[in-house]
Amino acid sequence: MSDEQSDTGTGWPEPTGPSRPTGPAAEPDPRPDAPDPDETAPLRGEPRREEPGPDGGRPDGDEATVDLTRQATAGEDAPPAAPAKKRMSSASVMIAVLLALLGFTLVVQLKTTSTDPTLSAARQEDLVRILSDLDARENRLRQDIAELEESQRQLASGAQGREAALEEAARRADELGILAGTLPATGPGLTVRISGGGKSIPASRILDAVQELRGAGAEAMQISGGVGSPARIIASTYFLDGEGGGLVVDGRRMTGPYAITVIGDPATMRTALNIPGGVAASIRGDGGNVSFEDREVAEVSALHEPITLEHARPVS
Template identity: 35%
Template sequence: MDEAREPRRAAAKTQRSLLRDFFRPSRGQFVVGLALFLTALIVVLTLRSQATQPEFANVRQADLIQLLDNVTGETRRLEEQVRELERSRTELLSGADRDQAAREEAARRLEQARIIAGTVPAVGPGIRIEIQDPGERVTAELLLNAVEELRDAGAEVIELNDAVRLVMNSYFSADETGAVTADGVALAEPYVIDAIGDPATLEAGARFRGGLVSEIEGERVGGRVTIEQLEAVDISSVVEIAEPQFARPR
């Protein structure tokens, strides 16, 4: 009887031991279980993350790298285009400045040419020379020499008797009465010469030995010369330019 009960007691003991081991795991079992739990958690989170990712979620890493390279290259290309446009803008602005400077220089030279040609009025510092000739001995040659002396002294614009603008092709002569004429216009005494240029230099040119003053005030003419330096000499007479009949610009 006792021998029959002994196997049953051993089986019950083994069952109780298994139950105790299941509810009270060892350290090794605990570590294995924790690892399995974490693995399962990571898998679940990964699946959820992929489910909420945009269109790139299923793209391979190599494809993503290639896509990033393409975006980087496109960005660099656009940046280069921006730099090129900036350079073009700078060149256009610089070109506009050069064009503006060229136009201003052309306008300045045109104005100078008009002044030299005598087609526009002029104003500037200079001198006024008044020649009194009571004996009427002043000749066309003498006045021509006086004008040449003033030009040699730097006169830029010259006018006679507030009426005749002297230019490069001006000429002096005498009419049938013997009166002095300039460009066909009869001149009356006193002769007034207005000249624009450096006042001191122009006066020195008129007064040098053997020049205008010496000739007029010498015994041959017996006249009198007065010279006044002015800050502003206003010359209003102009020359009418005839339209060329045959010549045309090239």
């Protein structure tokens, strides 16, 4: 055993290295707030320096490390992910609502058309006549529009404007006089004869016939009976059942059979009265009869007394 082993008492030599100084200078600092000598002691040894490997990288045997702190920090600053679904814009919602309404309207219209009892019960010939009447009415309306447009051009033509205005005013006065029943009228038309077959014809049947004729384009009408003078039919004309039978038209008493003279397109008006389930069918079903007589020149000579207006005034 060497002297070094005997000095330590362990049999092994005391390790060499810096030790805490002894003597007065090594005594601990008596101040209560003095720092710990171990904390202020210099680090033993120097940090290990890594030598680059043969290829200029890390030395052999060292594994690459990942800076998790930097990744975590970078993850905190990353922007939030965009939502997967985008909200529908207001325009898309409006388009969807309009399409739904359009589809609902088409379904309702198709259902209404398919369940129309009048058209479904009509024969093919009747449907053809109805279509022909609608075409004729459309042609008349187009002709009226063309005439009104021509009148407008003439009124705005300067030198001829005054003369055209006077002619237009006179024409309108004649038309209004015919509609109001204050002027007689003539033109193509027909005569509708209605008999009750021994029974009294209700006033509602006569009113239905007048309404059908108006809808078919009748321009002037008058009605006459077996007894009594004819009466002009205008917008304000009323029909009542008379006592003991007969008919009261604007206060005039009449008895059957009745004849309605009307000016207009004969074919269109005859078709309107002969529609299945219409006026002619109803009267024949009650035991009466309806006949038609086309007139190249029908005269409506009965006049209606002018109505004196008490309250209404034209707008200036």
